[in-house]
Amino acid sequence: MLKKYWHIWVIGLLTLAWNAIGALDYFMTQSKNETYMAQFSPEQLSFFYGFPLWVNASWAIAVWFSVAGSILILMRSRYAAPVLGISLLAMVATAIHNFLLSDINMQDVVGNEAVYFTAVIFVVALALWIYAWQMVRRGLLS
Secondary structure, eight states: OOOTTTHHHHHHHHHHHHHHHHHHHHHHHHHHOOOHHHOOOOHHHHHHHHHOHHHHHHHHHHHHHHHHHHHHTTOOOTTTTHHHHHHHHHHHHHIIIIIIIIISOHHHOOOHHHHHHHHHHHHHHHHHHHHHHHHHHTOOOO
């Protein structure tokens, strides 16, 4: 059984590592870790530290639910799919604020890299959500 469904372990472990990077970024930003935050300009720091409460909550849900979703995949739990779906929706809410609703948007503060990296994050999150649903449909996550 392990050899037949090896991809669950590969996807679970790779995405857990990927999502852990996002969790680390969230934690370091929220804790205002001086060493980590030294890489950002004063304008960027002002942007990150100026998030309204709902954006911080949405970002937290996006990050921690994605970590939980990867763990649930490794546990072969069907709950991985809805948890990853909630994470994806929270990512959308956060991005709407960061690129559309804030007075100065993330692209203005960080540059085009913000758009590209956000796109990569969405593609990975969407692919992982689709993968989890497919595994539930096939009965591999139960």
